[in-house]
Amino acid sequence: MSKPKSKSRRKFLIKAGIGTGLLFGTVYCIPIRRKIAEQVNVAESPYLGSTDDPKIWFEVTPDNQIIFHSPKMEMGQGVFTGLAQIAADELEIGIEQIKVVHASTELGNIDPFATGGSTSINSLWQPLRELAATMRVMLINAAADQLGVAASGLSALNGVISGSGKSITYGEVAAAVTEWEVPDTPELKDPKTYKYIGKPTPRVDLMDKVTGAPIYGMDAEMPGMLYGSVVRPSGLDSKFTAVDTTLAEGMPGVVKVIVEDDFVGVVADSYVNAENAKQKIKVTWELNKKWDDFDVEEAIKVGKGHPIEIQKEGSAEKLLEDGAEGLIQSEYFSPIGAHAQIEPNGCLAFVEEDKITIKMSTQVAEITRKEVAKRMGMDKDEVIIKPTFLGGGFGRRLHTPNAIQAAVMSKAVGKPVKCFFTRKEEFQNDSFRPPTHNVLKGKLTADGKIEAISHDISSGDVMHGSPLLPGILQKIIGADLGAWRGGMIQYHGIPNYRAVSWRVKLPFATSWWRSLGLLANTFAIESFMDELAEKAGKDPVSFRLDHLTETKADIRLAKVIAKAAEVAGYRNEATGDRAMGFACSTDVNTPCAHVAEVSIVDGEIKVHKVTCVMDPGLVINPDQVRAQCEGSIIMGMSAVLYEKMNVKNNALYPVIYGAYEMALMKDAPKEINVVLLENSDYPGGVGEPPLGPIGAAIANAVYRLTGKRVRRIPLRA
Amino acid sequence: MTRHLLVLLPFIALITLATEPPPPAPFDTMMEVLTHKRCMNCHPSGDKPRQGEDSHLHNFNVQRGPANHGVVAVQCGSCHQSENNSYSGVPGAPHWALAPKTMAWEGLSRAEIARMMLDPEKNGGKSLEEIVTHMTEDELVLWAFEPGVDGEGQPREKPPVSEADFKAAVIAWAEAGAVIPDK
Amino acid sequence: MPTNFNLNGQQATTEADPNSPLLWVIRDELGLKGTKFGCGKAACGACTLHVDGKAVRSCSYPVKFIEGKEVTTIEGLGTPDNLHPVQQAWKEEIVPQCGYCQPGFMMATAAMLKEIPEPTDEDIDNNIVNVCRCGTYYRMRKAIHRASQLSK
Incomplete structure (x- = not known):
């Protein structure tokens, strides 16, 4: 179809929201x-x-x-x-x-x-x-x-x-x-x-x-295409100070070795030749402070970073002062998480005199376009991004410096260059889910209701430092809304509540990971709710319902809670070797509750069944909403039961699947029952909310089985 | 400085001579190799191989399978070929497989391993001579001395004894009657 | 020296270095992109294809060993007009999300069903050990059972 000009242009109303x-x-x-x-x-x-x-x-x-x-x-x-x-x-x-x-x-x-x-x-x-x-x-x-x-x-x-x-x-x-x-x-x-x-x-x-159609960034081709490979550091926070490319230049198939201020790359006639040549490039890295797991865990503790109060009702701070009578306090930890999407980040770029063509998997075509244009000194309209299907996103493709690297290398050789991360580079140069430390404090009334609750969230950056939100907006918003996502107290019937977000700078990139802070924050809050319910001598389900109000959001959450308990046949005691755990949260306007049915097999936590009730409002495609619930449950389960990156001798490990343990077929629940409610005529978010409650649902079930409260991800029985 | 060192040299040599322990018995030399992780990882007592310098259970729930070659869709040969792969770091040698369960060495003493090895009921009906041939000529056994690089390109740890010393020790031990020490 | 083999029923030949991983020969030289690169370390299973009918991780398979053998990739398993029962089942159960790992899973499943036409859940747990980040395992299990039915 030709593209005739339209006569009249009219504007659709753009709703106000974040960013406007x-x-x-x-x-x-x-x-x-x-x-x-x-x-x-x-x-x-x-x-x-x-x-x-x-x-x-x-x-x-x-x-x-x-x-x-x-x-x-x-x-x-x-x-x-x-x-x-x-x-x-x-x-x-x-x-x-x-x-x-x-x-x-x-x-x-x-x-x-x-x-x-x-x-x-x-x-x-x-x-x-x-x-x-x-x-x-x-x-x-x-x-x-x-x-x-x-x-x-x-x-x-x-x-x-x-x-x-x-x-x-x-x-x-x-x-x-x-x-x-x-x-x-x-x-x-x-x-x-x-x-x-x-x-x-x-x-x-x-x-x-x-x-197996060739639809992904990795599959993209252009005539005359060459293969690039970029040297990426293993160490944290390292900058290269010197480079010796002599050996690489003589390797088979090498077209050019490219040394820029911020990266070193090699272009060759095949992927294998480019990778082989890269191994021969000698780079001297300058390290800042040396980091290990211990340093990260110390840095991330509540009290170390910069605090901003994000929620306040009544006088929770005073009621929950150190030494206050009846104070109940627990702390929770979550580790560094990798995206581990199966398609590595990559980019195919072709720089010509008057335009740049890019084919790649990206979640941010416009930001990629602007960044490439800026680096290459061209107008952004001269940069054409042809996005491909993504072999997994999960937030990993919200940063695309690899597009710049491919473009620089293409310009250097005058041909299209495809360049992508090795798996080790993915694991060591990811923009990780930040580690977190969450402190929950609470106090009960004589009749077993929550009088006051507070939540301190300490996390590495998620939103801050991201090209997605300009610095000025970050200043205005103050606290890192990515880090505290899911961290607010959602039980508005509690008379005194408070949440504080602590920002910690870490020596490695941390950023958006599907559901952001929701995974760790809901794990902490919803585990603590069960702890409080037990201290109050109440059933966890009715205890939650007792603290909701008559506002629209609370009513929707209450309906989800009640339905999940009913559909799962929630029981507060273990049955045989199995027990159920309950947890819920509202995220992006979508309340969701999970009941996890768990046993301990050979000392390992086994999730047999998850009942998920979610109210995303108007549902466009019930089958795909279910698919998102199933996938979120399994990805969330993988994150809370198995996954953990370690900092050892200033580098992140492990660097390969398997060693970075993830849920496999054998680990996935054999039964996932998703029930959808539609108590809103507007479609809410779907792809992340069901990740929230899974950690606490499992931990709460483990407690029923062992009497041991697990407050650290990955959960161990 | 150099002259001083030269003067000292004979003394250093003397001290070395005086403190060197007697050479280990062939049995011990042989066992240094057999009990090394390069061998033990694939002689597990359970139904899963081990891997790596820390001998962790093989990732991805890899199983022994009915014939020690894995299960149908995850055979040893799905990943391991007949030689080491320096691109992937996956080790390989001809007929890569788990040792049969009758040769499960994990948790056994050196003497127990040797007795098992010599027992035709357990070793696949092999005579002592055939055992010697197996240990000194089989490419999968000898892979232990050329274990290649791991997934990060780092050389795998080799047994503390060289291939030649190992072979000599096996032969010497067998020729001396394949005596299994009581310890 | 050229290496000759059969790829999805057709003669194929490559001049690639004998140690080159088969994956790259198939993807970049012979142009079939259905076999995916995920890790290059035989860990994730995205590059699974069949060599003489058996599941093999092609990122860890030097091309020199393929001489005279038969290779089947996802493109040779079935076509849009003539899907293999595993692909048909995958479609009916609407398994894929991002879809990137799925060819590897389908190839592993097809290899399993040849030897175990009616797998139990335990067979599936033991045989299907690829990695899927979207968490489609739940539907995959259903699809594997369905593929078993469709194959009858």
């Missing part, structure tokens, strides 16, 4: 920061890209297919399918007639933010329906012109427009259009008439993925 309305005004005083913090927890995420022009989202082909150029990346979360369902309904076209592709940045359909944070469906729900409905009207209007009938007499079904005894396909209409007119946003469909929204729909990428 909320943050205007330089608000440094603490109470306002707290307000921001609280808002961030419940606000709907806005879509920050342009939604002006439907025809750059939907390309109509002559054979009556619609190519949907998605600004959101498909990294496994099923977003292509969910978005296709939404679009198909408003476009009045069969879902099999839609082909979803990643929008190339040259098209202009760019998401300036990122794919992540469980925001894709949530943020595009309104604008995408409006875009699709508008496109439908554009097609009908054009058909009316072409057929010489009134548009009001035409209607669309399955990509065919008919009325007044005539019919024409979308494909035929589009082929004859030279100039599109963009009308005002039409009325959206009555939810009762949805054909795809809310229905379990097979993933649109299934065939590609079961036949």
Whole structure:
């Protein structure tokens, strides 16, 4: 389809949220920061890209297919399918007639933010329906012109427009259009008439993925492509001071060795030759302080970093002073976690005189584009990012310095260069999930209710230092909202509560890891809730319900709690060699509760069954929401039972799967029962909320079995 | 400085001579190798091989399987080929496999290992001569002396005895009647 | 010296260094991208293919050993028009999420089903030891049982 200019442009309303309305005004005083913090927890995420022009989202082909150029990346979360369902309904076209592709940045359909944070469906729900409905009207209007009938007499079904005894396909209409007119946003469909929204729909990428189609960044090719490899440090916080490339230059297949201020790379005619040559490059690294596990654990302790109060109600601080009567206190630890996505980070770049073309797996096409443009001294419009499917994202691809490296090497050799991390480099140069230390304090009333509770979260950076949020916003927000995610007290019926986020700088990159702080913070809070329930002599489920209020968010959480207990047949005592553990949390507007059924086999914790009840609001694709719950449960279980990076002699270990222990087939629960509630007519986040409660659900079950409270991840019986 | 050292040399040599312990018996030399992790890792008592310098259970729940070659979709040969692989760091040698369960050495004393080795009921019906041949010629046994590099490209630890000394010790021990010391 | 072998039913030849991992010959030289690179250390299983019908991790398999052998990759297991029962089952159970590790899992499963047509859960636990980060194990187990049914 040619790209005729549109006559009129109209704006869709962009909702205020983080990044826009909320943050205007330089608000440094603490109470306002707290307000921001609280808002961030419940606000709907806005879509920050342009939604002006439907025809750059939907390309109509002559054979009556619609190519949907998605600004959101498909990294496994099923977003292509969910978005296709939404679009198909408003476009009045069969879902099999839609082909979803990643929008190339040259098209202009760019998401300036990122794919992540469980925001894709949530943020595009309104604008995408409006875009699709508008496109439908554009097609009908054009058909009316072409057929010489009134548009009001035409209607669309399955990509065919008919009325007044005539019919024409979308494909035929589009082929004859030279100039599109963009009308005002039409009325959206009555939810009762949805054909795809809310229905379990097979993933649109299934065939590609079961036949091994070359859809990932790693699979990308360009004619004349060479292979690059970059020397990456094993040590923490190390900068290279000297380099000797003599041996590498003489290695077979080597085209060029490239020495820049910030990296050294080699380009060769094959991957193997590039890697072999890299081994021969001698780099001298300058180290700062030497770090070991002990140093990290000391650095991360509550009290060491910089504190910001993120939540305050009543006088929890005073009631929970050191030495206060009846004070109950526990501390929890979580380790450094690796992303360990199976497709290594990589990039294929081709630098030409007037443009740079990049094919890669990225969660941040626009940031990648800007960073590459800046480094290469070009305009960002001269950098074209063609995103590919991601072989796992999980936050790992929110930083893409590898794109710069590939571009620099391509320019040096004048050919396309593909370059990617080795697995060891992935494990040692990841942007890790930061280690955490959580201190919970509480006090009960005489009748066994919580009088006061406080949560101190100490963590390495997540949001701070990330290119995703500009420094000014980080200053305004103050506390690291990534680190404290899931760290607020969600039981608003407690009269006195408080949460404090402590920021600690660590000597290695820590950043976004699926669900961010939620995994560790919910583990701490929900373990502590069980500890308090026991001290109060209450059942953990009713104890939780006792501390919720009548606000909308609390009611939704209460419904999820009650349903999970009912469906799982929650029991407070072990049955035979098995016991159940309960935990819940609300994240990105989505409350979720898990009941884990656990036993101890040969001293190891075995999870047999997980019942998951989640209320993500309006569900677009129940099957894929379930898939996200199953995947989150297994990934979360893997993180809390097995995974741990260690700092030894200033380097991070292990450097390979297996040694970095993760859940395998044998470890996954044989039964996962997901029940979805829909107590909101707006779709909330899905890809992360079910990670939250899994750690505490398992730890609480282990306590029932052993009488031993496990407060350290990875959990050991 | 150098002259001083030269003057001292004969004394150093004398001291060395005087303090050198008697050479170990061939049995002990042989056992230094057999009880080394390069051998023991694949002579486990259970149904899982061990690996690495710390002899941890083989990652990924790798199993002995019905014929000591792993299970059908995870055979030893799925990853281990007939020679060491310096790209992946996966070790290899011909007929890479676990020792049969009758040759489970883990947790046994040196004497117990030797008795097991000489027992035709357990060693696959081998005579002493065949055992000697096996230990001095079998490529999988001798892999212990050329164990290659690990996944990080670091050389694997070799047994504390050289291949030649090991072979000589095995032959000497057998020729002297394959006596198993009482200890 | 060229190495000759059979790749998905067709003669293939490579001039690659005899020690080159088979994975890269198949991906970069012969252009079949379905066999994935995950770790290069025979740990994750993403590069699993069949050599003479048996599951092999191709990142740790020097090309010199492939002479005269038969290699099957995911592209040779089945095609969109003619899916192998394992692929069909994967599709019916909607297993893949990111999908990157899935060819390796399907190849391992196909190798298992040849020898164990009706695997128990324990067979599956012992034989399928690849790594999936998205956590699709739960659906994979269902798909393996379904593939067993479809193969009958």
